Amino acid sequence: MNQLFDLANGFIATSIIIIVIGIINYKTLVQFNALRVLFYLVIISVISDIASTYMQANGIHNIWLFNVYNIIEYSLFAVFYLTLFNVNKSWKLAIGIFYIVAFGIMIIATATQSFQLHLNSASMGLKSIILICSAVFYFKDMLSKLEYETPWENPFFWINSGILLFFSGGFFIFIFSDYRDTTRMINLWDIHNIIHIIYNILIIIGFWKARKI
Amino acid sequence: MESTQNLDIFSIVAIGAAAMTLLAGFIIFFVVLYQKKAIIQRNEVEAIKAQHQRELLQKTIEVEEKERESVAKNIHDDLGALISILRLNNSRTAKNIDDKEILKKILESNKVILNKTSESVRSISKKLASPTLIKLGFVKALKEVCTSFNQTGEIAMRFDDQMTQKFKPTAQKASQLFRASQEIINNIIKHAAASEINVQLSNEGKRTIIKFEHDGAGISETDVVDLIRQDKGLGLTSIQSRLSIIEAKIEYKAPTEINPSIIITYYNDETKD
Numbered sequence: 001m002n003q004l005f006d007l008a009n010g011f012i013a014t015s016i017i018i019i020v021i022g023i024i025n026y027k028t029l030v031q032f033n034a035l036r037v038l039f040y041l042v043i044i045s046v047i048s049d050i051a052s053t054y055m056q057a058n059g060i061h062n063i064w065l066f067n068v069y070n071i072i073e074y075s076l077f078a079v080f081y082l083t084l085f086n087v088n089k090s091w092k093l094a095i096g097i098f099y100i101v102a103f104g105i106m107i108i109a110t111a112t113q114s115f116q117l118h119l120n121s122a123s124m125g126l127k128s129i130i131l132i133c134s135a136v137f138y139f140k141d142m143l144s145k146l147e148y149e150t151p152w153e154n155p156f157f158w159i160n161s162g163i164l165l166f167f168s169g170g171f172f173i174f175i176f177s178d179y180r181d182t183t184r185m186i187n188l189w190d191i192h193n194i195i196h197i198i199y200n201i202l203i204i205i206g207f208w209k210a211r212k213i
Numbered sequence: 214m215e216s217t218q219n220l221d222i223f224s225i226v227a228i229g230a231a232a233m234t235l236l237a238g239f240i241i242f243f244v245v246l247y248q249k250k251a252i253i254q255r256n257e258v259e260a261i262k263a264q265h266q267r268e269l270l271q272k273t274i275e276v277e278e279k280e281r282e283s284v285a286k287n288i289h290d291d292l293g294a295l296i297s298i299l300r301l302n303n304s305r306t307a308k309n310i311d312d313k314e315i316l317k318k319i320l321e322s323n324k325v326i327l328n329k330t331s332e333s334v335r336s337i338s339k340k341l342a343s344p345t346l347i348k349l350g351f352v353k354a355l356k357e358v359c360t361s362f363n364q365t366g367e368i369a370m371r372f373d374d375q376m377t378q379k380f381k382p383t384a385q386k387a388s389q390l391f392r393a394s395q396e397i398i399n400n401i402i403k404h405a406a407a408s409e410i411n412v413q414l415s416n417e418g419k420r421t422i423i424k425f426e427h428d429g430a431g432i433s434e435t436d437v438v439d440l441i442r443q444d445k446g447l448g449l450t451s452i453q454s455r456l457s458i459i460e461a462k463i464e465y466k467a468p469t470e471i472n473p474s475i476i477i478t479y480y481n482d483e484t485k486d
Contacts (some may be wrong), residue, residue, distance in 0.1 A: 020472065132237075136240065139244045141241065142248070143243070143244065143247055143248055146248065150248070150252070151244060151248050161237075161241045164237045164240060164241065165237045168233040168237035169233055169234035169355075171230070171233050172229030172230045172233065173226055173230055176222055176226050187225050188230070189429060191227070191230055
């Protein structure tokens with residue numbers, strides 16, 4: 001339990017580092033809509049994580065907060081990728097419609113389940129699949145355009161890698177998230193927290209690299 | 214029982230998470246590797262392209278130099294000679310200022326020389342830039358070339374316009390296309406010993422196709438490459454360089470069963486489909 005608490009603090013701490021770097025690089029972030037959206041998402045994520053930790057510590061039900069955050073996170077990632085994809089208008093429209101339809105399904109799935117008592121594993125799973133596909137699609141787009149001499153120079157390579165690792169690694173954990181109250185599953189949430197820290201480190205590198213563009 | 218079920222779920226999730234993380238890692242690794250290879254390949258292609266462009270530029274300069282020499286020769290031989298006669302007539306006028314008969318002859322001679330000079334100037338300027346091309350455009354200018362060759366009676370030349378859309382390239386592009394077409398016709402007459410040439414103009418979507426079909430000796434892509442390599446195909450290089458400037462494509466076809474042909478594909482609005 002202590003370990004979980006430490007890891008949770010670890011990813012909150014790394015998220016705060018992202019916010020600090022975001023504030024330092026705010027002038028650069030403003031130039032890239034995708035980075036700005038991601039920055040706002042990190043702020044919301046930190047607020048949500050602190051709030052849920054506080055609620056847990058005080059014995060208040062916090063599952064509803066995870067469910068709400070899940071939908072907000074998906075929406076902001078959808079905006080992030082829509083801004084990031086350098087595709088023609090018809091492709092953008094098709095992807096936009098796809099994101100909206102998935103959003104609708106997630107809302108229905110969350111609303112029809114016990115919103116306050118259970119983590120909505122279906123919508124979390126759907127979100128993961130969509131974001132994994134989006135991350136792979138971005139890599140395909142990146143390889144076809146070859147705007148940078150090396151991938152390391154591209155801040156979005158780091159961020160996208162973080163997203164791909166986080167949602168791929170967390171996919172099974174999200175699907176079985178309903179079992180989190182058993183002792184074993186708490187260990188699996190430790191894995192999630194470790195992946196979250198790796199994800200945050202990659203976002204930090206991405207935000208840092210964005211300064212040089 | 215519950216503990217076994219939990220253990221199973223734990224194993225599934227742990228293995229699944231590990232497998233998915235590995236898969237994501239593999240994708241990232243592949244992206245890094247592929248980008249490195251793609252960049253190396255792109256740089257190599259760009260270097261080859263740059264080298265090719267340098268060679269084309271060099272050949273273009275050579276062709277332009279030859280054209281300048283030819284114009285200079287024309288000016289020197291035609292205009293220079295006529296102006297020399299005018300100069301001589303001028304001195305004759307000074308010497309025979311009182312002899313009306315001689316002055317009359319000199320005046321008539323000057324009139325003839327001035328007409329010839331004017332004709333010569335017109336001819337040189339036509340060589341430099343086709344007035345039909347400037348005034349009426351590429352299609353009419355090419356048709357005029359075909360008609361002029363046909364009128365000589367030495368060769369049967371047919372112009373077949375199958376265009377379903379108006380073809381209006383910019384003046385610069387039309388000029389390059391026209392010069393390349395002229396060079397192709399000259400080459401067919403000069404080297405292929407053809408007695409019949411069919412020039413066909415058609416369009417396919419955003420592409421305009423100019424086909425030169427003839428009954429002479431054909432030339433294949435390999436022949437063209439060999440000739441250019443041996444430095445024997447200045448005309449061919451000139452065609453290639455003119456067409457590369459306007460991003461048009463040229464194909465040399467020399468099949469045994471049908472007549473050989475040379476095909477230019479021009480992409481309208483610089484859009485390749």
